Amino acid sequence: MNMTTMAKGLSKFVLRSSLRTAVALPLVLAPAVSVTVLEAAGVSASFGKAEAQEKTRKVPAMRENVYKKLGKVQEAADASNWPAALAALKEMEAGKSKYNGYETAQMYYFYGFVYYSMERYKEAITYYKKVLAQGAENLPVALEVGTLLTIAQLYFVTENYDQAINYLNKWFAAAEKDQINADSYALRGQAYYQKGDQGKALADINTAVSMYEKEGKIPKESWFGLQRFLYYEKNDYKKVTNILEKLVKHYPKGEYYKQLAGMYGELKREQDQLHMMESAYIAGALQKEKELLNMGYLFMGNEMPYKGAKVIDKGIKEKKIKRTSKNLETLAQAYQMAQELQKSIPELEAAAQMSDKGDIYSRLAGIYLDLDKNEKSIEMGGKALKKGNIKRPDQVYIILGMANANLKKYDAALKNLKEAKKDKRSEKAATQWISFVESEKKREEQLAI
Missing domain, CATH: 1.25.40.10 (Tetratricopeptide repeat domain)
Known part of the structure; x- marks a missing residue:
């Protein structure tokens, strides 16, 4: 790969x-109720008219005595004294048979608000529904529309998404265009x-x-x-x-x-x-091993291997990338691609020691041969064969043959090359090297006479 x-x-x-x-879905907005609940609910402090005027709908007027009772609830709500607010509402509810539809709706609206504030959302939904149950003829449009949205939001919070959508669709149908x-x-x-x-x-x-x-x-x-x-x-x-x-x-x-x-x-x-x-x-933002390795591979794949090596090296030093044989080999490969052979060698040697295969030692043998360090090449090749489990032992024998030939150890070189020749994949190359080594050996012998 x-x-x-x-x-x-x-x-x-x-x-x-x-x-x-x-x-990540944020918690839905709280029902649109201000601290001053009476004003949020659309209750006016003006009395003496037969009906409260609303843009598109006429509703019964709220009488002063009911307004005062709601004011008592308001005071408790302002102080976040929810038990007192509920007590005032229950006292008020005892006489609800005397209230008109609008006044009853406002009472239930307060119930909904108090239960919402106490985070008792299911009870809040029950009472907001009672607001709507008073009928459109008793509700200002703003109160009806706002209550629909509040119920939808509360159903969302309680994860009843079918009902949330149901009430949202009702709200979309009832709301003014500029409200949507x-x-x-x-x-x-x-x-x-x-x-x-x-x-x-x-x-x-x-x-x-x-x-x-x-x-x-x-x-x-x-x-x-x-x-x-x-x-x-x-x-x-x-x-x-x-x-x-x-x-x-x-x-x-x-x-x-x-x-x-x-x-x-x-x-x-x-x-x-x-x-x-x-x-x-x-x-x-890249802190995980896979992310850092991915960054290194991307640099290497885009002909910036030195940058890739620096990323991997830094990750290993910071212990974000595990110091495994495979990762050290990748680091060495990045240095090799960047023509930084001297930096790649220590990493490869460390990787070779940790590996259960001899392949990395065989690579080191080739690198040392290219650097004209023939004795080190022979040492690494020997370690590769000793560790075993090598994909291409024939290539190791070729390298050993070349290194020994460079050191004029012709008998050892011929022994290595003849071993390589046994593999058909290296037969041609080994034969050529054998011919070369034999001629060099013969030449050296003649010069010695």
């Missing part, structure tokens, strides 16, 4: 494992995602992102996260890449650099992949 193939394999592993766990914003679509998109309806989830989150971008605003990070994940599930890598480019730009994080590098790899954009991985490395 070459360096580029190894890099792609590791890159794909990192990408898939990170993208599949990338959807990007957050609304994002919330419904998250609910569809949690329910497993990826098609509708993608449509809604795309709308949310598009609305923000048209206004010149930066979409929320979690929106990009959901959008990216859904496109990844569709194997639409171009879309995923586009979204990750936005994340890198607006929310620069090491994880996004890595994921974008992985997507560039999927799209065969090797140079972009390399640059993005290098950015992640410089940012300190």
Whole structure:
């Protein structure tokens, strides 16, 4: 396997494992109730009119005595004294037969708010539903619409996504056009995602992102996260890449650099992949062994082996990459590719000692031969044969023959070469070297006369 193939394999592993766990959904917004609950609920302090005026709907008026009772609840709520608030509501509820539909709705709205504040969400939902049960004729439009959204949000929090979607759809139908914003679509998109309806989830989150971008605003990070994940599930890598480019730009994080590098790899954009991985490395985002090795392989596969060697060497020294025979051999290979033979030799020797095979010693024998260090070449070749389990022992014998010939140890050289000749793969080369060594031996003997 070459360096580029190894890099792609590791890159794909990192990408898939990170993208599949990338959807982090924030806790949904709390119901839209301000501290002053009476004002949030649309209760007016003006009395004396037969009906409270509302833009599109007339509802019964709230009488002063009911307003005062709600004011008592308000005081307890302002102090976060929820038991006192509930006690005041129960006292008020005892006389509910005297209230009109609007007044009853406001009482139940307060119940919902108090239970929500106590994080008793299921009870809060029950009472917010009782608000709606008073009928449209008794509810200001703003109260009805706001309550629908609040119930939807509470169902989301309690992970009842079917009902969350049900009430969100009711809210979409009832809300004014200017009330429906990007957050609304994002919330419904998250609910569809949690329910497993990826098609509708993608449509809604795309709308949310598009609305923000048209206004010149930066979409929320979690929106990009959901959008990216859904496109990844569709194997639409171009879309995923586009979204990750936005994340890198607006929310620069090491994880996004890595994921974008992985997507560039999927799209065969090797140079972009390399640059993005290098950015992640410089940012300190690559900390795991596989990530650092991937970075090293990418450099080696893109004809920058010295950079690859430095990454691997640093990783080993910092104990982020294990000091194994295989990793040391990779480091040595990077130095060799960078024409740094002197730096590769110590790493190869260490790798050879740790390995249960003689192949690394055979490589060292070849390197020492190239460096004209014939005695070291013979030493390494001997260790290779002694350790055994070599892929090509015939090549070791060729190297030993050449090294001995260079030292004018012709008998030893001929013995090595004849051993190599037994393997058909080296028969031709060994025969040529035997002929050369024999002629050199004969020449030396004649000169000695």
